[in-house]
Amino acid sequence: MKKSITISNVQSWKQKRKFAVITAYDASFAHLFALNGIEVILVGDSLGMTIQGHNSTIPVTLKEMIYHTRCVRRGAPSCFLLADLPFMTYTTWSQACDSAAKLMRVGANMIKLEGGSRLTGIIKKLTIQSIPVCGHIGLTPQSVNILGGYKIQGRDKDSAEILLNDAIALEKAGIQLLVLECVPIELAKNITQSLKIPVIGIGSGSYTDGQILVMQDILGITDKHAPSFAKNFLLQQGGSIAMAIQLYIKEVETGLFPSIQYSFH
Ligand code: KIV
Numbered sequence: 001m002k003k004s005i006t007i008s009n010v011q012s013w014k015q016k017r018k019f020a021v022i023t024a025y026d027a028s029f030a031h032l033f034a035l036n037g038i039e040v041i042l043v044g045d046s047l048g049m050t051i052q053g054h055n056s057t058i059p060v061t062l063k064e065m066i067y068h069t070r071c072v073r074r075g076a077p078s079c080f081l082l083a084d085l086p087f088m089t090y091t092t093w094s095q096a097c098d099s100a101a102k103l104m105r106v107g108a109n110m111i112k113l114e115g116g117s118r119l120t121g122i123i124k125k126l127t128i129q130s131i132p133v134c135g136h137i138g139l140t141p142q143s144v145n146i147l148g149g150y151k152i153q154g155r156d157k158d159s160a161e162i163l164l165n166d167a168i169a170l171e172k173a174g175i176q177l178l179v180l181e182c183v184p185i186e187l188a189k190n191i192t193q194s195l196k197i198p199v200i201g202i203g204s205g206s207y208t209d210g211q212i213l214v215m216q217d218i219l220g221i222t223d224k225h226a227p228s229f230a231k232n233f234l235l236q237q238g239g240s241i242a243m244a245i246q247l248y249i250k251e252v253e254t255g256l257f258p259s260i261q262y263s264f265h
Helices: 007-016 027-035 062-075 095-107 117-128 142-148 155-175 187-195 241-253
Strands: 019-023 040-042 078-085 110-114 131-138 176-183 199-202 211-213
Touching: 007 078, 007 176, 019 241, 027 040, 027 062, 027 078, 027 241, 040 062, 062 078, 062 095, 078 117, 095 110, 110 117, 110 142, 117 131, 117 155, 131 155, 155 176, 155 187, 187 199, 211 241
Parallel strands: 019 040, 019 211, 040 078, 078 110, 110 131, 131 176, 176 199, 199 211
Antiparallel strands: none
């Protein structure tokens, strides 16, 4: 049996190598991804868009996240599995602990939640209860109605400083990984170098420790417009999903992806 990937493995990569992460929502794709070298999978609440056809992640429920996390874990027993706490399931620390426990019981190794310094109290409580936490700052899709759309974050000096301070506060509170979505490449570099924990970027340039993409974007099956930072690796590989995944991993590890074409300044 393949050895399970642990948080210690993932954290050690910060000093050693870049790593590729992908979203998955079911057992068959999770199995295929693991077979082709993927070590870390996110059961993202992006499933609200990719699987359910909504135009945001807001309608996704905890019950649905539990169902998909269970499916992915069956397909990829050895991968390190992150699962999203969906919208309004971590408004208090006791609600957050309760929601997170349900995802951990069906196979998540770590839960991910969206937001900055305002979450430090909840993160401390979760980690005291042995629930590992991944932060998510920058473009946080659950806040789309506050942000006024899916826009690049941290473009000016003040908002960049807020994001850097958020990242530092979250690390201090106990997160073990951080997802950084849609921020300029220079800010992503600064945040990545300021933290001891691995930073996983999406639409944030090539300086982060890891990259994450939504599986539908990698395979070119996004129903509407794929984001400009996402690359269709299937197109390059003449239609083989296995080869597309292997190319994605190789390009992240060698620093070829994301090139300038897939980054923001
Ligand atoms: O829900 C999701 O898939 C995510 C990634 C895009 C980072 O949060």
